[in-house]
Amino acid sequence: MELSAYAQGGWRLLGDPRRFPRRAYCALLRAALRSLLLGHCREGLDDPDLKDIDPTVLKHCHAAAVMCILEAGKQKADISAISTCLEDCKLDKERIEQFCTEYQKNKDALEILLGSIGRSPLHITDVSWSLEYQIKNNQLHKTYQPSYLVTLNVEENSDSGSHPDVSFSCTMEQLQDLVGKLKDAAKSLERASQM
């Protein structure tokens, strides 16, 4: 696992007990994780334990910490890989351990966050349906047939913005065809997962 020169510089500062006493170091780690997982940046850095740190240094070190967390998450790095990387930045054993502990606690949430970044087709989240019985219309009387209206609820994509739900009508036979094909897909999934 490798960090950029800028990040390494930040970590060297973080490893320096004169620049970053113990409490400040822990506060910064917490702030870095919170800013990634919750998206709050300001509040984390307003921690009282960090008030004595020079703002430029604080900004540099926050960035370095975030970069290290993201790189470890992206590569699914194990403890030894992270330790080696931080040792190269001259961090003492205790600080490395603190980082690894905090990282481990938040590893799963981080993985979910990273996995959700990226493009994919619109994602179906739910389906709603209604069943109607058609009696007549102004062109044709005595039609007498059931009809389904199906809406596939699609997750709102921040890119598209608009309401992308897909709605369509279908006869009973068509719905049976649709369900049959979905069941084929599910069966294939099951078989694939058993391989």
Add this chain to the structure above:
Amino acid sequence: MLPPASLQEEPPRAAVGELGRLAVELLRRGAAPRAYEAAARKLNIDIDTVQHGVEGLTYLLTESSKVMISETDFQDSIHVLGFSDELNKLLLQLYLDNRKEIRSVLGELAPKLPSYHNLEWRLDVQLASRSLRQQIKPAVTIKLHLNEKDDQTAHVLQTDPSTLLHLIQQLEQALGEMKTNHCRRIVRNMK
């Protein structure tokens, strides 16, 4: 159902056969002025009469098919025209022979929502992305083909395994509804 005024005078038998054919073609494919000219020459009547006759027959056939009028009611309706029995039988036969097709043409005119045409699916497993390596993320990619206002559209969508099972369960419930007592009772009483 009142027959149209254009059928007031009894037309000759051959004419009805020919005009009937033209009327059905009108409903299938729209007006064909050349065919009217040909028919007018063949039957030795003027083209306006041909046109009115065809329009009258078209109206008769369309209205009868629209309400799905019974044989008896059809015969009662055209009786008022005072045609011969033979001609009435011809008209009735014209109606019965073409009713199904005319109804399906009329059905096309109804207001329509996008409707289902076909579904294609594909299983994918995402192994890595720019932001995360070493993944195993199964997904089902679906291409939903719909008929929308004379065009076919295709929507590419994706879902995960658990949502897929949920979709199947929900839609199976939907299919099951038609078999419930409530729905069966309504269908019986509607007919």
